[in-house]
Amino acid sequence: MIWNIVKKQGLQFIRNPQELLLLIGLPILLITILGIALSSWMDGESPKIQVKVAFIQHSDEHAEVEGFMERAREVIPPEAIESITENSQNFMFVHTLRDEILGSNALKDIILLEEINASEKESIIEDDSFTAIIEVPEDFTYDMLNHVVMDEKTQPALKVIYNDTHQVGESIVRSILTQYQQQLTLGVFLEKNGLDQSILNINGSNIVKEATTIEQNLPITSKDYYSVGMAAMNVLFLASAIGAMAFREKEDHVFDRVILANVSRWTYFISIFLSGMAFGFIQLLIIYGYAWLVFGVTWPDLFAFFIVTLAYAAAVGGITVLLTAICYRINSEVITNFFSGIIVTIMAFLGGSFFPIGDSSAFIQKLGDLTPNGAGMSAYLSILRGNSLADVQDHVSLLVVFSVLTIVIASISFPKRGQA
């Protein structure tokens, strides 16, 4: 019975080219226009970050370590000397910073390290192309080892001069040095407490772990964005189209005929919900299919895409049955016109269909995510960025809750026998 009603609704859609044009043709046209027109604004590649760092070292680190070992042999028992010798690689603090961190493969695309003489320092300060100058004072490693092993009070420090006109680059260098400092401090702590320092491994990958967060997501192009935005917005028009169609069934007394055939009102009610959901699902697939074929909008996680589409289609089904129930209750289709003319525009604006409004304010982003189209968009964009279903479960849950809520309200509003 339900299938017959849904199938009949489908036939009515197929026979109505104007409606089809609005529901399928319009979003496709909008994706094409907006995706192309705004590509320069949205797809503009972010400039590559190049951080130029000058490195000044006043003394030879190997000689400093040798000098320390000589001193140590005089005051430390032979067994301890053996242990220090085994871990001598960990005491090459400057080498670690210069070669294993700043000069690592992971950072070589970002940091351009130049070793310079102390005499060049002044001219480098004048050179605006440099982001920072790291100066390792004389006997830095020797003094550091004395501080760590011999417990001497004086702790040596690196001298760093930043170019504050390079804000991004400056923050990158600061971040690297802060992490280096933390690791170094931890090493000192371990040494002083007689713990195994080998558990500490200061190298580029530790630092890079934090740095890579900048680039870990896939980029969203304007065609990706507007495929999602227009699909999410236009599927809402389907709800009002089916709502209006269902109301015409009441006006034309076809609904009465269905009821007189001993079909329960609730069977009809469920059919309307399923029509909204099924046709919403199909509409989304057609629009995304077009985006895939023409603009190459692909989904890294197809399973997550289908789950989000299903959840969003359920929300559309909920809106459809709610609009139908209100039309039947007030005996007018004015609500479907109001929904498609006013409410969809507001929801599309808040949800970010026209432009990423959420970027301007966290509050608006939250507000937009509370609308079904906003939640759907956020979920779709997140999947496009390479996130998994688990990352979008909040949005999916919201869509399911929204769907259930609208069905409950619609079932309360839907006129019972003898009403309206």
Place this chain on the structure above:
Amino acid sequence: MLELVDLSKKYKNTYAVKNMNMFIEKGEIVGMLGPNGAGKSTTISMLSSLVEPTNGDVLLLNKSILKNPSPLRKIVGIVPQEIALYSELTAEENLQFFGRIYRLKGKKLQQKIDEVLEQIGLSDRRKDIVSKFSGGMKRRLNIGVAMLHNPEILIMDEPTVGIDPQSRNYILETVKRLNKEKQMTVLYTSHYMEEVEYLCDRIYIMDQGSLIASGSKDEIKSILSSEKTIVMKVNRMDPTFIQLLKDNPVINQVITSEKEITIIVPKEVNLFSKLIKMAEEQNLEISSVDVKVPTLEDVFLHLTGRALRD
């Protein structure tokens, strides 16, 4: 078979139908006659369980169907006044959809569709979209949908509104044939008295929500057996002449239209010479005088003072 007992429907402070009593026996064609707004459609809506009555009951084989309308719905086919069809679908697709919701399927459904299309004369138009049909064809399909599940009772609400005489005759003949060949019980509502007079064995006349007369055609016409109707055509309407007629104590009723004056007088009264004299005195020219055999229209006129199609 089917009975309405003191059935009323009140909307706010107005009665759409008040204390309606009616019965329909198996195999008969019963007419419900009344002008637009008389309460015929509301009565049918209550009778077919679509609208709950404010008072009264609907009995099918002496059992109330108000709480459980299912037994009635199984045996009744409703032809609404409106064209209750999907205009985007073809005639066959409409019949398929409604047949399926009546739980018909497969070969049985196809056979029934073929049979109905034959009965309503649309077999050769089965693949055509309904929106392309003429008004008469839509009306015929509207009836066809109600016949799909072989109903025992067919309730037709003004099935010939707004169609050409040819289609109207086709529909009337179809109803007659269904009643004769399939012993289908029919309740036929109309404001065309000639249709009701042609089709129906018994007639109920409604006006302003109430039943004003009922019985067989002869019983109803006998209401006017002691009176006759005289229709005069005049060259102009003269208020003094009309007033003189109204003041005449032997004239029971005076009804005027554009160029016609209808008067109802006792059967034994001979008024011709007096009427001609009165007209001459007012310089009026009477072009024709006609004495009519009472029709249902006259009965309605007599009972309400208004024409059926006013």
